[in-house]
Amino acid sequence: MNLLYFEKPARYINQEINSVIKQGRNLIRFALCFPDIYEIGMSHLGLRILYHILNSLPDVAAERVFCPWIDFEDYLRRNNIPLISLETKTPLNKFDIAGFSLQYELSYTAVLNMLSLGMIPLKWSDRFDRNYPLIIAGGPCTVNPLPMSQFIDAFLIGEGEEAVIEVVSVYKKWKQSNSKKEELLEAISWIEGFYVPFIGKKKVKRRFITDLENTPFPVAPIVPYSRIVHDRISIEVSRGCPSGCRFCQAGIIYRPLRFRSPEKVFSIARESIKNTGYEEISLLSFSIGHYPHLVELIELLNKFFEGRGIAVSLPSIRADRLTKELLQKIKLARKTGFTIAPEAATERLRRIINKNITDDDIERACAVLFEEGWQNIKLYFMIGLPMEKDEDIEEIVKFTRKIIKIAKSYTNKFVEINVTVSPFIPKPHTPFQWLGQIDFESMKRKLNFIRENFNKSRIHYKGHNPRMSVIESALSRGDEKTGEVLYRAWSMGERLSAWSDFFNFNLWLKAMDETGIDLFLYAKNNYSFDEELPWDFINTGIKKDFLLREFQKAMNIEQSADCTVKCEVCGLNCKADEKYMKDLFISLSEIQNIEEDEKVTTVRFSYTKKGLMKYLSQLEVYSLLTRALRIAEIPFVVSKGFHPKPEISLGPSLPVGVESEREYFDLKIHGDFKKDYIEKLNGVLPEGMKITDAKEVPQHIPSLNSFIQRYKYIIKLEEISQVDKNMIENMKIQRNGKTLPLKEFIEEVSFHDKEICIIVRDGAQKARISEIVEAIFGKQLKELEIKRIQMYGFEGQWVEP
Numbered sequence: 001m002n003l004l005y006f007e008k009p010a011r012y013i014n015q016e017i018n019s020v021i022k023q024g025r026n027l028i029r030f031a032l033c034f035p036d037i038y039e040i041g042m043s044h045l046g047l048r049i050l051y052h053i054l055n056s057l058p059d060v061a062a063e064r065v066f067c068p069w070i071d072f073e074d075y076l077r078r079n080n081i082p083l084i085s086l087e088t089k090t091p092l093n094k095f096d097i098a099g100f101s102l103q104y105e106l107s108y109t110a111v112l113n114m115l116s117l118g119m120i121p122l123k124w125s126d127r128f129d130r131n132y133p134l135i136i137a138g139g140p141c142t143v144n145p146l147p148m149s150q151f152i153d154a155f156l157i158g159e160g161e162e163a164v165i166e167v168v169s170v171y172k173k174w175k176q177s178n179s180k181k182e183e184l185l186e187a188i189s190w191i192e193g194f195y196v197p198f199i200g201k202k203k204v205k206r207r208f209i210t211d212l213e214n215t216p217f218p219v220a221p222i223v224p225y226s227r228i229v230h231d232r233i234s235i236e237v238s239r240g241c242p243s244g245c246r247f248c249q250a251g252i253i254y255r256p257l258r259f260r261s262p263e264k265v266f267s268i269a270r271e272s273i274k275n276t277g278y279e280e281i282s283l284l285s286f287s288i289g290h291y292p293h294l295v296e297l298i299e300l301l302n303k304f305f306e307g308r309g310i311a312v313s314l315p316s317i318r319a320d321r322l323t324k325e326l327l328q329k330i331k332l333a334r335k336t337g338f339t340i341a342p343e344a345a346t347e348r349l350r351r352i353i354n355k356n357i358t359d360d361d362i363e364r365a366c367a368v369l370f371e372e373g374w375q376n377i378k379l380y381f382m383i384g385l386p387m388e389k390d391e392d393i394e395e396i397v398k399f400t401r402k403i404i405k406i407a408k409s410y411t412n413k414f415v416e417i418n419v420t421v422s423p424f425i426p427k428p429h430t431p432f433q434w435l436g437q438i439d440f441e442s443m444k445r446k447l448n449f450i451r452e453n454f455n456k457s458r459i460h461y462k463g464h465n466p467r468m469s470v471i472e473s474a475l476s477r478g479d480e481k482t483g484e485v486l487y488r489a490w491s492m493g494e495r496l497s498a499w500s501d502f503f504n505f506n507l508w509l510k511a512m513d514e515t516g517i518d519l520f521l522y523a524k525n526n527y528s529f530d531e532e533l534p535w536d537f538i539n540t541g542i543k544k545d546f547l548l549r550e551f552q553k554a555m556n557i558e559q560s561a562d563c564t565v566k567c568e569v570c571g572l573n574c575k576a577d578e579k580y581m582k583d584l585f586i587s588l589s590e591i592q593n594i595e596e597d598e599k600v601t602t603v604r605f606s607y608t609k610k611g612l613m614k615y616l617s618q619l620e621v622y623s624l625l626t627r628a629l630r631i632a633e634i635p636f637v638v639s640k641g642f643h644p645k646p647e648i649s650l651g652p653s654l655p656v657g658v659e660s661e662r663e664y665f666d667l668k669i670h671g672d673f674k675k676d677y678i679e680k681l682n683g684v685l686p687e688g689m690k691i692t693d694a695k696e697v698p699q700h701i702p703s704l705n706s707f708i709q710r711y712k713y714i715i716k717l718e719e720i721s722q723v724d725k726n727m728i729e730n731m732k733i734q735r736n737g738k739t740l741p742l743k744e745f746i747e748e749v750s751f752h753d754k755e756i757c758i759i760v761r762d763g764a765q766k767a768r769i770s771e772i773v774e775a776i777f778g779k780q781l782k783e784l785e786i787k788r789i790q791m792y793g794f795e796g797q798w799v800e801p
Contacts, residue, residue, distance in 0.1 A: 004657040004782035006072050009615035010226035011038040014086040015686045017223040017627070018275065020051070021087045022061035028172055030054050030062045031085055031095040031133070035102075035110035036498060038066045042222070043230035045284065046101060046139070050164055052218035060168055063087040065098070067110045068117070070495065070502070076117055083117035092118025097171060098133045099164070100152070102141035105475035106468060106498040108148060111137075112490045115151070122487070124153045124198060128181045134171060134188075138163075142195075143206070143253050144428045144535040147475045147482040149197040154188045157195060157538055158207030158253075159239075161215050166191050195538070205539045212239055212258040219271035223278070223627055225620045232280035232313070233272045237265050237297075241286035242563030243318070246354045246554055247343070247385065249427035250286060252542050256574030257290070257563060262297045269301055273310060277627030279645070282313045289321025290564060298329040308630075309644040316341050316380070319365035320357045327372040338369055341380040344388075345395035352387050352554045356562070359399075366403050370410035377417060379403070383446040384424040384438040386554060393446050396421065397453040404458065414458050421450055422464040425473045428535040429542065431550035436524035437473045440466060467505040471497070474519035479534040485511045485519055543571035597671035600637055604697045604704075604801065605667060605681075609660040611688035618653035624689070625650075625665060632680035637668040651704035651791065651801070652711075655770055655781055660788040662692065664704050664801050672696075704801060707793035709762040710747065713769060714755050716785040717777075733771045740765070742775050757789075 003009035032050055034041030041047060041064070054062035063085035068076065076083060082091035092098060092114070100111050112122055115135070121127050124135065137148065138156035145155040156163050167188060174184040182198065189196040193207030209215050217236070224231070240257035241250065260268075269281050281301060285291055301312050312330060316339040342362055344350045350357065369377055381396050400419055407415040423443050426432040437443075443466040454461035475482055488511035496502040512518055527533055529548060536544075546569065553560060560568050609621070616624065626646050629636050637647045647668040654660050669677075678691045685691070701707075728749060731742040745767040748759040758776075760767045769788075770781040777784065792798040 002782065003615050006075070007069055008038075008226055009656065010224075010617075010620055011066070011069070012072065012086070013225070013612040013615055015612060015688075016225060017277075017624075017631070017684065017686065018220045019087060019222050020055045020062070022055070023088075024061070026059065027061045028059055028097065028168055028175070029090065029095045030060055030168065031065045031090075031092055031098040032062055033065045033092075033098050033100045033111075033114055035067050035100060035107040035114060036496075037069055038224070039226065039228045041066045041101075042224050042228045044101065044103070045234050045236060046160070048218050048221045048234075049216070050099070050160060051222070052220075053161060053164060053216050054168070056216065057165070057168065059172070061087075063090065063095075065092055065114065065118075067114055067496065073113070073117065073495070082119045083114060093120045093133065095133045096175065097168070098135050100135070100137040100139075102137050102139040102148065104498055105141055105147070105472045106503070108475060108486055109490045109494045109497045111148070112151065112487065113495055123150050125150075127153065130181055132181075134184065136167065140250065140253060141476070143249070143538050143540060144476060144478070145195055145197075145538070146480050146534055147478045147486060149480055150483045150487070153185060153196065153198070155195045155197075156193055156207065157204050157540075158193045159209050160207075161209055163191065163193050163207050167194070201537045203537055203539055206253065206541055208254075208256075208541070209258075212236075212260055213264055217260075217268055219268055220275035221272070223276045223624075225616055225624060227619070227623070230282070231278075232282050233269065233276060233278045234282045234284050235265055235268050235272070236260065236284045237288070237291050238285040242290055243287055243356070244354050244550075244560050244563060244568065245343070246352075246431040246550055247382070247424060247427075249430050252429050253540050254286065255540075255542065255570065256572050259292065262293055262300065265297060266300055266304070270304065273305070273630065275631065277630030279309055279626070279630075280311045280313055282315065284315060287318060287321075288314050289318045290562075295323075295326055295329055298326070302329060307638060309638040309646065315339065318357060320361040322365040322368060324368050324372065327368060327374075331372060338374055338376075339378040339380065340365060342399070343380065343382050344385060344392060345381060345399040346392050348557060349385055349388060349392045351557050351559050353385055354550070354554070354560055356559055362399075363402070363406060366406050367410060370407045370415065375407075375411065375415040377403075377415070379417065379419045381419065381421045382424045383421060383450070384443055386424075386432060386435055387557075388438075393449060396450055400454075400459055401457070416460065417458070418460045418462070419454065420462045420464070421447065423447070423466055423469040425469060425476055427476055428533070429538070429540050429547070431547045431554060433477075433533065433547065434527045434529060434551065436526045437470070439524055440470055440520065443469065465500050465503065468497075468500065468503055470523050471505075471508055471519060473523035477525070477534075478519070478522045481515075481517050482519065482522060484515045485517050488515055541572050543569075546570045597635070599671055600699070601669050601671065601673055602697050602699050602701065603667050603669055603673045603677075603694050605665050605678075605691055605694045606662050606801075607665070607685075607689060607691045609654060609663050609689055611659075613686065613688035614657055614659045617656050618650060621663075621689075622648070622650055624685070628681055628684040629667070631684045632677070634667075634677050634680065635670040637670060649703055649705075652708050652766075654788060655768075657782055658713075658769065658786045658788055662788075662790055662800075664708075664791070666697070666701075666704060702793075708791045708801060709794060710792040710798055711760045711767065711769070712789040712791070713758045713760065714787045714789055715758065715773065715777075716755055718754065728776060731775045733775045735765070735768075735771065742772065745772060 003012055032047055034047055051062050054060045065085050084091050115122050135153045137152045138160050142155045142157050170187050185196050185198045188194050189199040195204045238259045240254045242257050245251050298312050319340050343355050426435045447463045451463055489507045492507050494504055494507045638644045639647055649666045651664040673696050678694055681691050729743055732739050733742055744763040745760055747761045750757045773784055793801055
């Protein structure tokens with residue numbers, strides 16, 4: 001398969017650092033399916049955790065399957081090829097278990113699409129044959145599984161680290177028997193936390209782990225070739241949130257609050273950087289400001305990684321937890337982005353939603369950010385919150401402008417303020433679950449008002465599509481009937497609904513008309529307090545009367561305390577368990593800085609780029625090399641300044657899809673060059689990329705890009721007669737509206753059997769092999785097999801670098 005025909009070929013090539021490939025006849029093959037593209041799925045921490053846990057089991061092989069982009073999907077369907085895994089290219093329908101991660105309701109169409117592409121019947125009622133995989137699903141959306149209940153065999157409600165092992169054990173016993181699929185489904189229904197639609201509704205208790213400290217966590221996650229959304233080490237330092245925001249479903253369904261100790265976090269960080277070569281560590285938490293000894297932990301990480309160009313970043317942090325001391329620790333290595341989420345612009349509305357921060361807290365936090373040198377912050381707001389007034393919407397604009405003035409007073413210039421506004425969705429199992437979403441027209445009016453007021457300002461505004469919010473709300477709050485609309489919309493062509501470019505509201509409207517099911521009613525439906533809610537059979541562990549108390553407090557504009565300050569008796573009784581709230585301590589005594597040799601040496605490496613590696617872009621090669629250098633523990637020099645990085649310089653870029661026998665990069669290292677550096681790097685680099693040689697060069701040698709001006713290519717052709725050598729002299733190429741003679745770039749053309757050797761040189765402008773082959777052969781680069789053999793610079797004569 002020629003991946004050049006698809007956007008971002010690196011999505012599909014596998015062989016990434018730390019990927020796991022298992023072979024064996026009796027393995028339980030588990031497909032970890034993420035219903036979005038590679039860049040999104042590979043950023044998800046839950047997938048990394050389950051990949052690690054499952055592949056740690058000797059009798060299980062976990063592989064990844066992602067939703068393909070539209071061009072790749074079209075190719076699969078046209079050629080009747082099933083969707084396959086990355087690791088072993090196994091068709092999805094040949095796995096024992098396929099587990100989907102349901103993170104977002106608008107990804108449901110992608111689940112159906114992946115099942116269809118995998119040649120698996122979409123509905124569980126059509127999958128009783130033992131040959132079909134067991135289809136399970138987990139993730140936050142499963143706290144209301146009903147909209148997807150036609151399509152999934154079993155839903156895991158809650159956390160998966162322990163439950164996934166149990167379901168594999170049950171499956172293994174069933175596979176060794178001659179039992180029917182129905183018996184497998186019944187056995188799974190007895191595992192705590194699983195809802196099995198075939199068995200019917202019964203109370204299902206949410207699973208959660210009690211000991212985060214000793215729960216398995218990956219320290220050698222896969223390192224992607226292409227840049228993903230969260231391209232860094234992500235370490236979950238705590239799980240659960242004590243803040244009690246009434247709009248937040250995650251704050252309910254991930255209770256109770258649990259911590260990993262700073263020692264454990266440091267150990268994970270140290271091993272993860274060693275195994276991945278990443279340049280950034282993100283400390284993840286729903287409320288990172290509540291993490292004990294956060295400043296000391298960042299100080300510990302900074303001290304250990306000092307001088308290695310590794311930054312520590314934090315997710316969104318509550319404004320009342322942001323301090324100057326914290327920012328000073330973070331910016332030591334690199335200023336990463338910062339996000340503040342006021343959610344509402346008025347204190348009255350924040351009291352209603354129990355976002356216990358004041359205007360002063362937010363203004364002080366922004367002032368500290370600007371004072372410490374940050375010039376880019378993100379603000380998140382919602383519209384359509386309970387008891388919202390027009391003044392609350394107007395205040396979003398006024399409040400943001402006030403932040404701009406604060407920024408100018410500290411920086412004396414305009415900074416970059418990014419504002420995201422999303423319509424509120426009353427999620428199941430939250431205090432606002434009884435309320436419906438505001439009507440569609442009101443949603444559009446409020447978003448339009450904000451957009452129009454930001455249009456002529458320096459504020460970067462992003463408003464969530466209200467049409468997408470309505471569908472998300474309906475699928476979040478829906479029952480089994482909403483699955484019919486979902487199925488009809490997908491069957492009419494709805495794909496990748498989570499992507500605004502592909503979301504087709506008209507197909508959803510048509511699906512509603514054809515099924516007679518109105519998703520608008522589901523979105524805006526208000527439930528009475530004594531009414532049974534569709535999702536009531538899911539027991540999150542949080543009492544319904546607690547949610548009702550919180551709802552009534554909201555209506556009275558009353559706040560509730562942070563869980564760490566006062567127990568509001570939600571039903572979990574977690575404060576009685578010392579394991580959740582135990583005191584954490586930290587020590588810096590054992591950390592020692594690595595002393596770098598003061599001598600700096602420049603080394604020129606040559607390497608091959610063959611096979612699947614030809615699909616990597618120059619930027620992807622740079623990323624791979626810099627991370628491989630860290631893993632191989634090559635003592636490279638890190639640049640100074642705002643964004644420290646390895647002092648590495650690549651040679652002239654090679655077009656994606658072209659192989660090479662010899663590419664080059666220059667690297668500054670501490671101390672003398674050692675020959676075993678080549679062996680160390682080759683032990684890390686994937687097949688197709690190999691260091692072939694390395695030598696010391698003078699410090700102030702001309703850069704590879706300025707020195708190299710001559711290139712030798714071999715092009716394979718089926719018929720040499722396709723080319724008339726004499727015509728090349730008169731050929732032209734077009735570039736940026738200008739006509740250039742081809743002979744300006746061609747030095748020599750020779751024919752060898754079914755190969756043509758072309759030596760290209762730079763003229764007044766850089767030679768581009770893609771333009772040259774199109775002019776000579778009338779074909780695009782992706783239609784030809786091309787290899788770069790060598791490059792040369794001029795030193796009285798043409799010489800290799």
